[in-house]
Amino acid sequence: PCLYYGSEIEFRKGAVIDKGPTLALKETGRAYYGGYITGDVSVNDFADVANASGNVAATLNAPLSRHLQRLNKIRAAVPALRKGQYSVEGCKASGGYAFKRRYTDDNVDSYVLVSINSGATFTGVLNGTYTDCVTGDVKTVTDGTLTTTACSGQGNMRVYVLSTDKTPAPGKIGDDGKFLFTTSAAADLPQDYDGHEEDLSTNDGESNGHGATGGTTDPSTPLQRYTPAVEQDDKSVFYEAPLNVNKITAWVWNTTDNFTGKKWPGKSMELMGVNADSTRKIFKWTYEGTLTTMPSSVIFVVDGKQSDDLVYKNHGYYIDGTWSKEITNYVAGAPTVTIDKESGKYEGSVTVTLTASVPDAVIVYTTDGTAPSTSSPQATGSKQLTFTDNTTLSAGILHEGKVRNVVSREYIFHEVQPTTATIYLKDPMVAPNLWSNLYFYAWDGGIALTDAWPGVAVTDTKMVKGEKFYYRTFTKPTADYVFNIIFNQGDGKHQSVDITNLTKDTYFEISSTTNKYTVTDITSQYSSVFGDVNGDGKVDVSDVTTLINAILSTSTYDEKMCDLNGDGNVDASDVTILITLISKS
Numbered sequence: 001p002c003l004y005y006g007s008e009i010e011f012r013k014g015a016v017i018d019k020g021p022t023l024a025l026k027e028t029g030r031a032y033y034g035g036y037i038t039g040d041v042s043v044n045d046f047a048d049v050a051n052a053s054g055n056v057a058a059t060l061n062a063p064l065s066r067h068l069q070r071l072n073k074i075r076a077a078v079p080a081l082r083k084g085q086y087s088v089e090g091c092k093a094s095g096g097y098a099f100k101r102r103y104t105d106d107n108v109d110s111y112v113l114v115s116i117n118s119g120a121t122f123t124g125v126l127n128g129t130y131t132d133c134v135t136g137d138v139k140t141v142t143d144g145t146l147t148t149t150a151c152s153g154q155g156n157m158r159v160y161v162l163s164t165d166k167t168p169a170p171g172k173i174g175d176d177g178k179f180l181f182t183t184s185a186a187a188d189l190p191q192d193y194d195g196h197e198e199d200l201s202t203n204d205g206e207s208n209g210h211g212a213t214g215g216t217t218d219p220s221t222p223l224q225r226y227t228p229a230v231e232q233d234d235k236s237v238f239y240e241a242p243l244n245v246n247k248i249t250a251w252v253w254n255t256t257d258n259f260t261g262k263k264w265p266g267k268s269m270e271l272m273g274v275n276a277d278s279t280r281k282i283f284k285w286t287y288e289g290t291l292t293t294m295p296s297s298v299i300f301v302v303d304g305k306q307s308d309d310l311v312y313k314n315h316g317y318y319i320d321g322t323w324s325k326e327i328t329n330y331v332a333g334a335p336t337v338t339i340d341k342e343s344g345k346y347e348g349s350v351t352v353t354l355t356a357s358v359p360d361a362v363i364v365y366t367t368d369g370t371a372p373s374t375s376s377p378q379a380t381g382s383k384q385l386t387f388t389d390n391t392t393l394s395a396g397i398l399h400e401g402k403v404r405n406v407v408s409r410e411y412i413f414h415e416v417q418p419t420t421a422t423i424y425l426k427d428p429m430v431a432p433n434l435w436s437n438l439y440f441y442a443w444d445g446g447i448a449l450t451d452a453w454p455g456v457a458v459t460d461t462k463m464v465k466g467e468k469f470y471y472r473t474f475t476k477p478t479a480d481y482v483f484n485i486i487f488n489q490g491d492g493k494h495q496s497v498d499i500t501n502l503t504k505d506t507y508f509e510i511s512s513t514t515n516k517y518t519v520t521d522i523t524s525q526y527s528s529v530f531g532d533v534n535g536d537g538k539v540d541v542s543d544v545t546t547l548i549n550a551i552l553s554t555s556t557y558d559e560k561m562c563d564l565n566g567d568g569n570v571d572a573s574d575v576t577i578l579i580t581l582i583s584k585s
Contacts, residue, residue: 035196047072054194061189063178067155070174074133077170078161079103080110085521086511090124093117096151100125109164113146116157121147129169130160135182136172155179226273226282230315231333235259235287237298237312238327239269240280240319245303250285252312254296259287262443265301289371290394290406334399335361343410346387350411354383354395364403365395372396372403387411419476421502424469425487426509426522427461433510433517439490440472444483449474454490463534464526469507476503487517531581533561539582547575 039054047069052060059065075081084101091098096118102111113122113130123145130139130146134157137149148158156179161169176186228238239248251266252259260266269283287295295312300321307321315327341352354363363383364376369392378398385393390413396406423442428435441455450456458470474483483502487510488495496517499508507526512518531539534546550562550570564574564581 036193038196046076055196058191058193061191063188066177066189067179070177070180074159074173077173078110078112078133078159079108079167080112080161081114081159084110084112085524087520091120091122093120096120098122107166109166111162111164113148113160113162114157115148115151117154118152119148119150119158121145126162129163131163131169131171133159133161133170133173134180153179153181153185156181223271223278223281224273225276225278227276227329228272228282228284228317228327229329229331230327232330233333235295235314237285237315238272238317239283239285239300239302240275240317240324241283241302242320243274243279243281245281247303248283249301251299251301252285252287252295252297254293254312257291257293257295259289259291259295260285265306266299269300288403288406290408334404335397336405337361337363337395337397337407339393339395339407339409341409341411345412347413349386349388351384351386352393352409352411354379354385356381356397362398363395364398365393367391367393370394372406374398374401374403376403387413389413419479419481420473421476421483422471422473422505423485423502424464424471424505424507424526425458425519426507427468427470428487428510433513435489435494437490438470439488440485441488442472442474442483442485444481449483454488454492454495455486457490464507465532467526469526487519531564531578533578539578541582544575544578544582547578551575 035055036059037056039052039056041052041056042050044050049060080101080103084103086099086101088099091100093115096116098115098120100113100122111126113125125141125144125146127141127144130141135149139146146160148160151158163169176182178185178188230236241248248269249265249267250260250269267285269285272282272284274281294314298310298312300307313323313326317324317327335357338355339352341350354365356363359381363379364372366372366376372394391411394406394408396403428438438458439454439456440450440458441453442449458472461468461470484498484500485502486495486498496519499519506521507523508519509522510517511520531543533543547562562570562574564577
């Protein structure tokens, strides 16, 4: 869902969102509505307004505004709505939509059943006492089935929350309104505007006389003329475009490195100003990382339209996707920073000194492997640091509001043993998905872990609890290493959403085919049971047979599941453990 500023009061309801340069901004659905929020407001807590006056008070009373406030209160009170695993299994709506979600951790056990625009019946749910956050209705479930009260009307819903030992149900939250109600919609609250909610601002920025310079502003402030300039040793390119262009991103790479973060469509180019006769905009991209190689290729994405693969020419000036000239207007560069100790292995401790090339330069640095930013720790001129554990040190110079000339060192005191994480996808080749091929594309913050897009073809499969899964195992250099993945068919058209923050063995299945495929984490259903050597979900004599065949090398096997004593070998001692386990069950 997307809410533009003003949507909560249905401002410009029915207006075209954007027709580009052919329609004045004040006539579109994106028109600024600053006059509607003039006045004063104070709050007690999230979505809890203490008092308000002026136009903002009227805006907060708008029916859709009140609806959003109540939805946010409910969402804040029910952890499962914010973070829980989503499922529609056993959720049958009577004309609308129904789903359930659950979230657990050491301190939380949150379980919720939701029906939208109609009543619903939920089967196979947890027994216990449920309370509806909308009506306050209480239902006790003893047979795994809950049927909600009637629910009709646009946007109306029922949100039944199970009371658990860790997370009691919050009860009814908020007051009935136009969209969320028990039996009938509540009357609208008064909206007393002062008549100046859509005044235009004056071009000189003076107050309009009604509390602010806001309102719907004519976008007539001119851009400054800009003369392209570069530093001798930087990596940068320019792009000249028509005045109606709003955003350009650059995707910059060579055969070994990507200079724009490996996340398409790359980095936004900075709007520097306009050309000498003010008829064209000039954008600039400057590399701010630590790579020492030179780019060889570039793609520009201009308001969503992609250029061809172009030859990257450093300090190049491109006009509408075509190289024009090299900029040789050099300016003094930012100071530099040096680190006196080289990367390497050390014993005990190492003390390093950061030194700026000019005494009053501001050094910014990090010690956790992240790139330094304007909010990183700072030092003027020099800084001494001592390390006793594995550390990645990065330092740069804060120059004209940006971090420049970053250098990095890695100090190792002990080797980190790599671990692995295996990612499984439930067979997408069968109905309803019917994929023809399967590729995994994986990456971390800046490095592809597989081949370039679309990644690697995945053909390895295994049966887990009677279901076929495709899988690939990734090496993790550290225990807390995080990576991301996209499942796709290798055709450039069909792919999943970005699946991020992966750290361990995880099982997924395709859950939706609308636009990009969405997936559901089903690890809790398929993670291994100790002793379940053949992956059928049970521990019995058939597992002994599978284990013996594995020892005799007459069948393929999963070493993690067969090595029951964890000694790195699959042998008779593992059979003894398995037989003992079965005899005690």
